[in-house]
Amino acid sequence: MSKYQHIREEAYQANMQLPKLGLVLFTFGNVSAADRELGVFAIKPSGVPYEELSPEKMVIVDFVGKTVEGDLRPSSDTLTHAVLYNNWENINGIVHTHSTYATAWAQSQRDVPIYGTTHADHNTVDIPCAPPMSDEMIRGDYEYQTGYQIINYLQDKGISYEEVEMVLVGNHAPFTWGKTAAKAVYNSAVLEEVARMAYLTEQINPNAPRLKGSLIQKHYERKHGPHSYYGQ
Amino acid sequence: MSKYQHIREEAYQANMQLPKLGLVLFTFGNVSAADRELGVFAIKPSGVPYEELSPEKMVIVDFVGKTVEGDLRPSSDTLTHAVLYNNWENINGIVHTHSTYATAWAQSQRDVPIYGTTHADHNTVDIPCAPPMSDEMIRGDYEYQTGYQIINYLQDKGISYEEVEMVLVGNHAPFTWGKTAAKAVYNSAVLEEVARMAYLTEQINPNAPRLKGSLIQKHYERKHGPHSYYGQ
């Protein structure tokens, strides 16, 4: 048995959540699960339908993007995953989808404003939308540069990847991450719902105000602060 | 067998309706069921996925919010439920969700206007949206104060909790209640649908008039008046 079996299994299970949660059409998404000690991650093979996936079909890749084990070609977005793992040492799962509402915000090139507690339960700031990449970055090693576009944009905005586990890439689509692949999938579903609610909020009241600071702080701390009291 | 078995069962069944009716993502909602004679209610444990729930996992809490029976921590919204039960003696079920359309209206800080008979079958007035709480209330005992925000707002508006069994909390999300937990869940689904229809109505006709008084009265009385003739 492969010594990567546990992350193959984890990546497989997490990938299978995407169609269940309505986050992907066909193969428009991928999840990876990393093992920091082994220095690798398991990722969905490129273009393979979800119903044909199995743990064995996951591809094992190291943090510079080289395939370590597996017969199939890994996701075309593999280098983006590799760059993020390589630069952000405290994440072990990454998800990329083209989920409908999050992608519409990305195409709109707008941050998703924080309009309510559903948002604040997960983030204290607007969900950042990185600008489209420069022509140089696009013509270069595109997926590799996508990773740096994300990293640099969060850095410029002073946002910690450990606090905000989701981003939109302008004109493209969302990426999310987390301590585990399952948490990264959870974040993708939360982002999609928050993006949908923000869209509806602006339709119902074009002058809807952003959530005030005291509520942002309260809700975030309920779930994440040192005195959090949500969950078991 | 616990003497609370009947409300454990009732709360469990009612909680399981939320995902079935499409009213919750993950654990973003909770239902409680009260027994007035015993002076307690059964409520969903905090952060436990719906598919892992059972009657045994419900937590028994009294009307000041103290856990009476159960190993798990109750919903983080428990104090809001307790305050409402304590102040409104004729309700035995409460639901809190972040359902999409109702939450979008809450984030818009607008009452849901009464545009048609679907609304009037259940309420004679716009669905009230309480303003966001003051910073003092938020920094105090937040969930406890949320209950009072709801109670005080209905009182200010001259709305009886026995006639209008639903409210939006501004920037937050909806609460509903009723004579039973099942009725409170029913109200949550009705609110979500009425909120969706009102949103669409304004998109189709920004000048859509509110429903006229004679129709409001007629439809409400069909279902609720002394001469109601709906149902068996």
Add this chain to the structure above:
Amino acid sequence: MSKYQHIREEAYQANMQLPKLGLVLFTFGNVSAADRELGVFAIKPSGVPYEELSPEKMVIVDFVGKTVEGDLRPSSDTLTHAVLYNNWENINGIVHTHSTYATAWAQSQRDVPIYGTTHADHNTVDIPCAPPMSDEMIRGDYEYQTGYQIINYLQDKGISYEEVEMVLVGNHAPFTWGKTAAKAVYNSAVLEEVARMAYLTEQINPNAPRLKGSLIQKHYERKHGPHSYYGQ
């Protein structure tokens, strides 16, 4: 066995299509099936959940609205059905729902404009929206008057009930009908989809033109004219 068994069965089957087609929440809808020779129709009992229905629970009512057979109270909309059957001799099925998009147009008090061939496959005119009823009609025999509001409005507009098998009642919701209960249900689903498409069309292009006459005629005749060539 009841001599009404065939229409009990027909009404039951047609009612069960409403939740399957996503046209009703809870009990917000009803279907009836008539037998012209027997001078009666079978209709859903009032307020009974769809999952508890059976052919035996359908109520048999004559064309002036008197219950002929059945232990349960018939739908609160029964008199509207009776009036329509009594006045329109060539229909044998009627449906009333509060389906989301059709109801939003009714609440908007607007006819649904004919924007495309999906609409023209079924109607050559905008789907009519009768104005809300007068206070006198509402305070009188409401459901009975609802039937006359529909009949009179079509007459005023010069629309034949045999050509246009659907209407919106302003501020209320849609009614549809047909040669059979199944056809009336089909019309309800078509109306909901056409209403949804028209809403989206106006969002995408507020100046979208109505369909031109030659296309209206062509598509309607494909399905309905003397030289129709759709279907088997």
Add this chain to the structure above:
Amino acid sequence: MSKYQHIREEAYQANMQLPKLGLVLFTFGNVSAADRELGVFAIKPSGVPYEELSPEKMVIVDFVGKTVEGDLRPSSDTLTHAVLYNNWENINGIVHTHSTYATAWAQSQRDVPIYGTTHADHNTVDIPCAPPMSDEMIRGDYEYQTGYQIINYLQDKGISYEEVEMVLVGNHAPFTWGKTAAKAVYNSAVLEEVARMAYLTEQINPNAPRLKGSLIQKHYERKHGPHSYYGQ
């Protein structure tokens, strides 16, 4: 066994995907599968519900629209399929639906602007919307002329049917095609999702810019260029 069994089977399987993918209500759509060597295609019979279909019920038609085998009347859109097969020698599958969002764009008489990479993964240009046909074409052999309306419009715009495998017919609905019937169905689902995202994008940001050239080129080449690296 019929020598057309393979395309009967292919057309059947592809037709059955339409309701599964949410692209049709009732019988509002059809798929055909061609065999170039035999000079025929298999197509859905007209007006037959999907749940009653079988490979045996598909109708075999030649490229001028004459039925070659089969007891049922072929889809009323058969001549449009025939014209496209006759003029475009490198396609073997065609789909016509009235899917909600694509049809709303067709009714709006607007091309679907290229707003993001989901679009660019499949097309380098806006999805073309042919204008409504002239009255002469409509009154003539309508379905036959619909085929020419599509062909002529792509030609006028300088768009190759091998690069852009989808079109909207103004006021009507979408047609898609491909090397196989399955690919044509895939294109229908992609078109519907891209149309939905473009609609939402304009709602969220009425000034959203079209995707820039470098991103269009990059994403299209990832999947389709000589150095494509998507899939296995």
